[in-house]
Amino acid sequence: MILEHFADTLLTTLLDPRLMLLVVVGVGIGIVLGALPGVSSTMALAILLPVSFGLEPGAAMLFLIAVFMASVYGGSISAILVNIPGTPGAIVTQFDGYPMAQSGRAGHALAYALIASSIGGLIGLTLLITLAPGVVAVAMSFRSPEFAMAAVFGLVLLSFASGGSTFRGILVGLIGLLCGMVGFDALTDVSRFDFGTAALQGGVELVPLTVGIFGLAEVLRNLAARDGALPPVPSIGSMIPPLGSIARLWKTILRGGVVGTFVGAIPAAGSAISVAIAYAQEKRLSRHPERFGKGEPAGIAGPEAANSAGVGGSLVPMMTLGIPGDPITAVLMGALLIHGLRPGPLLFANEPGFVATIYVAVFLAVLLTLVIGFGFMRIIAQVMRVPRALLFTAIALLCVVGSFAIRNSMVDVYVMLFFGVVGYLLYMIRIPPAPLAFGLILGPILEENLRRSLIISGGSWSIFIERPIALALLLLSLAAIVAPLVVPLLRRPSMRPPRDGAP
Amino acid sequence: MHADDASDTIAPGAGSDLLAGGFLFAWAGVGWIGYLTNERLRASLESPSPDPGPALLALIVLWGLTLGGTAVTASGVWRRARGGRLRDGLEDARTHLRPAAFVVTLILLAVLLRPLGFLPAAGVFTACWLYGLTAGARLSLRHAALALLGGVLLPLGLQLVFAGLLLVPLPR
Amino acid sequence: MTGSAPLHVLAAGALLAATAAAPQPAAAFPDEPITIVVGWPAGGAQDTVGRLVAEYLEAELPVSVVVTNVPGAAGANGVRDVEQAAPDGYTLGTKGVHAVAQSYMNPNATPLDAMDPLALVNIDPAAVSVHADTGIEDLESFIAYLRDNPGGLINGNDSPGGFSFLTAELMERALDIELTKVPYQGYAPTVSALVAQEVMSATLPVPMVADLHEAGDVNILAVAAEERHFRAPDVPTFTELGHDFVFADYVMIFGPVGLPEDVRDTLESALLAAMDSEDFRAAADGIGLILDPQGADGAAALMQATDAAVHPVLVEAGLVETDAQ
Structure with a gap:
């Protein structure tokens, strides 16, 4: 029945030039806002909310979802071209996207990201339509103990995936955890590590941290030279990668898409864990794991597919239970409420036409992001040709303005500058910065759920062993830590990494 | 720009290890000060509720950073003892x-x-x-x-x- | 609010650029955009109401009204931004019960006498719900169960100081029961914990659980209001059942202390006029809001009443960290 509604709505939307224009405009705005450092998908949606008030509900959803989908891809553009992740998910995209662009294949990197992102989005949508109840069942089987263990798993995988030694990756992840503890404790309201200042009480925001530790640090790195020379301008290369190498990615994209949908559907776990899983699993399964981190297409395609598929996944709890799974769907849900529509268990029964509108919106947003993304890719890639002096100054200014923009606070600008220096230091001492950002994202999820589990179990730690999913995640995390230490002792190191800890 | 990955341009050496150890100690140090000067936080350890409290993870992380910093510093000292120079793994000032x-x-x-x-x-x-x-x-x-x-x-x-x-x- | 979307954005931008050009000589208030600071992320209850008010306030004033989210520190950051803004009427904020609690719990939070309430928008009465699988169908059996097993139900609520936490505390007093309280960060995670039966009961406001109640997954047992809630008309109030327990969250618009008299009057009457419009009422109804439009005096009175109810609870829970009283 929902498929008929879907076909109906799709047809009427396609034939309505005004609605199509709205989607095109939404996609355009979404790509640009997503690519701007400091403007997250959530902020892009919040900014455009008032615009949607003037539209009828269906058109408003079409517009907002177009912005949402497109901003996810937009976030990857800045990740690939200037090393600033536009969304948390894009942190992983830049592991391989940025080196690929720097080595003169910016066009390919953008194309891999766009193609994987589009197919991932469609996978997410397909699973959303066909399996919503199944997806929601998986999501609901995740409770506090599982969240805690999933956060541990995500942190460990990321430490493994981000290059360098897993041990040092975990150490820098601990710094992220420490930053995540600044401010009020989520469960008791005790203030921590704020040194009595109001400035730190609000905690360390993710955006200034990522903008500083990746964006500004990269500018500083490029300014570092004994002879005062600036690095040369890399070429852009061709836009379309060879069809063969795209076709070879189909398994990668499919795996990423499925992981992204299910993990994306788990409330609060969000895209950060799913992209870490997608990247680590591609690195494990690859015949050339040593190429990861240097511009490997699968390192872009897997996480990108997972990131976009997560959009479909994150809509599942909102549509079926009326619970927004993350800040972005919370904004979407706010928009629905203002239009007098209440997502929840009764939405499918009472308003199947509206459910179909949301599906159509995701579908069209994915397709148009693909078309518009390819149309403008050559122009977007020109960022690479900008004279270095101008590019670095512009990025630095963008970092300042973007950090200020999150909550109009100079504190965030200083936080960004601080982490810019930290990022530069990390580069000097050969430790990857990504686990620090993930520690900040996953640390609070870990702590809150760990302690809540213990409150519920009455203080017994066995709650993490008695629940099968939590236990499995715990064992996988342990395997991922222990395997790299133990396996080389057992046999001579080979190019192929140990398979023991593969997720 | 640097086309290749950062960790490959210069391999870790005695110098970068000692610096990394110091970096971790610096974070741990600031953290310990924040922990020790926060009475409410330390008092939460005594609380009888099943919630282990806001100090639990803080302590784990601070000990992790302290011990990890020690291990990394030790690796630097080891490399230095085996003839590595303090410049190893670092770039010119x-x-x-x-x-x-x-x-x-x-x-x-x-x-x-x-x-x-x-x-x-x-x-x-x-x-x-x-x-x-x-x-x-x-x-x-x-x-x-x-x-x-x-x-x-x-x-x-x-x-x-x-x-x-x-x-x-x-x-x- | 007509015309195509991007044009609207451009127009707003042009307007701002024009007003930004040069400081004008003193003109009639208001002559530049007004900002409403919401101390919570976009999409939450405070945000939704704030945006709704902003949209209709725009129709009453010759300038645009922009909502800015300044989250962090349990809403205290946003409130402080308003407190420290110039008292010229161009920076307003939204606040609820959280601001009362924070003023005692956080030495860095804004004290109550540094906020000037301008208007009350809506109230959001407290309620208590249980998952249907608990088999508890009315308040009486809920109380009976807890008297037999003190602490035997795990209740999902905010961290200490949040509205649903205070609800649980006040309800425990009013009914002489004891719950095992488990904190969640916000209402959405609490609902999902209730649906997944990680918790058995939750002290959430009615709109969060009304659909689940209607679908039969959750039973709302009672509402802590004078009247029944229109989104769940079959649920009795605590008063009807013989328990003296009335408690509500609210959204009020406030400014920094020291607004000029004429500015304050202009804002108050514009807010009241905005909330009086037919469309505003219809929109609020769609969201499930219980409107209770009142001017500055009514808002201040509600704030005082909440203060009186909440303060003893915070003292007893050992949460008071400031010298305020």
Whole structure:
């Protein structure tokens, strides 16, 4: 029945030039806002909310979802071209996207990201339509103990995936955890590590941290030279990668898409864990794991597919239970409420036409992001040709303005500058910065759920062993830590990494 | 730009290990101060509730950083003892002059943003660095003109996008 | 609010650029955009109401009204931004019960006498719900169960100081029962914990659980209001059942202390006029809001009443960290 509604709505939307224009405009705005450092998908949606008030509900959803989908891809553009992740998910995209662009294949990197992102989005949508109840069942089987263990798993995988030694990756992840503890404790309201200042009480925001530790640090790195020379301008290369190498990615994209949908559907776990899983699993399964981190297409395609598929996944709890799974769907849900529509268990029964509108919106947003993304890719890639002096100054200014923009606070600008220096230091001492950002994202999820589990179990730690999913995640995390230490002792190191800890 | 991955340009050595150990100790140190001066936080360990309290993870993380810092420092000492030099794994100090100057001017920019307003402060920052990065110490009228143009257009463009379209109240 | 979307954005931008051009000589208030600061992320209850008010306030004033989210520190950051803004009427904020609690719990939070309430928008009465699988169908059996097993139900609520936490505390007193309280960060995670039966009961406001109640997954047992809630008309109030328990969250618009008299009057009457419009009422109804439009005096009175109810609870829970009283 929902498929008929879907076909109906799709047809009427396609034939309505005004609605199509709205989607095109939404996609355009979404790509640009997503690519701007400091403007997250959530902020892009919040900014455009008032615009949607003037539209009828269906058109408003079409517009907002177009912005949402497109901003996810937009976030990857800045990740690939200037090393600033536009969304948390894009942190992983830049592991391989940025080196690929720097080595003169910016066009390919953008194309891999766009193609994987589009197919991932469609996978997410397909699973959303066909399996919503199944997806929601998986999501609901995740409770506090599982969240805690999933956060541990995500942190460990990321430490493994981000290059360098897993041990040092975990150490820098601990710094992220420490930053995540600044401010009020989520469960008791005790203030921590704020040194009595109001400035730190609000905690360390993710955006200034990522903008500083990746964006500004990269500018500083490029300014570092004994002879005062600036690095040369890399070429852009061709836009379309060879069809063969795209076709070879189909398994990668499919795996990423499925992981992204299910993990994306788990409330609060969000895209950060799913992209870490997608990247680590591609690195494990690859015949050339040593190429990861240097511009490997699968390192872009897997996480990108997972990131976009997560959009479909994150809509599942909102549509079926009326619970927004993350800040972005919370904004979407706010928009629905203002239009007098209440997502929840009764939405499918009472308003199947509206459910179909949301599906159509995701579908069209994915397709148009693909078309518009390819149309403008050559122009977007020109960022690479900008004279270095101008590019670095512009990025630095963008970092300042973007950090200020999150909550109009100079504190965030200083936080960004601080982490810019930290990022530069990390580069000097050969430790990857990504686990620090993930520690900040996953640390609070870990702590809150760990302690809540213990409150519920009455203080017994066995709650993490008695629940099968939590236990499995715990064992996988342990395997991922222990395997790299133990396996080389057992046999001579080979190019192929140990398979023991593969997720 | 550096085409290859950072960790491959220079392998870790005695110097970078000692520095990394110090880096971890610095974080641990600030954290320990924050923990020890926070009475409510320390008192939460005594609480009888099943919630292990806000100090649990804080302690785990601080011990992790302290022990991890020790291990990394030990690796540096080991490398040094085996004949590694303190320079190993580090770049020449002069390399960092320009990045350091850049950060200092950015801090100045942030401090002056409110008193001067966004457009003037960002304009001066942009013009100076554009000139410095293109012309260096030379005198060049052409570069100066380009730097001035950049100093006007770049902040204006940002102001238009962020203050104009996104309604961010940039200081003015 | 007509015309195509991007044009609207451009127009707003042009307007701002124009007003930004030069400081004008003193003109009639208001002549530049008004900002409403919401101390919570976009999409939450405070945000939704704030945006709704902003949209209709725009129709009453010659300038645009912009909502800015300044989250962090349990809403205290946003409130402080308003407190420290120039008292010229161009920076307003939204606040609820959280601001009362924070003023005692956080030495850095804004004290109550540094906020000037301008208008009350809506109230959001407390309620208690249980998962249907608990088999508890009315308040009486809920109380009976807890009297037999003190602490035997795990209740999902905010961290200490949040509205649903205070609800649980006050309800425990009013009914003489004891719950095992488990904190969640916000209402959405609490609902999902209730649906997944990680918790058995939750002290959430009615709109969060009304659909689940209707679908039969959750039973709302009672509402802590004078009247029944229109989104769940079959649920009795605590008062009807013989328990003296009335407690509600609210959204009020406030400014910094020291607004000029004429500015304050202009804002108050514009807010009241905005909330009086037919469309506003219809929109609020769609969201499930119980409107209770009142001017500055009514808002201040509600704030005082809440203060009186909440303060003893915070003292007893050992949460008071400031010298305020």
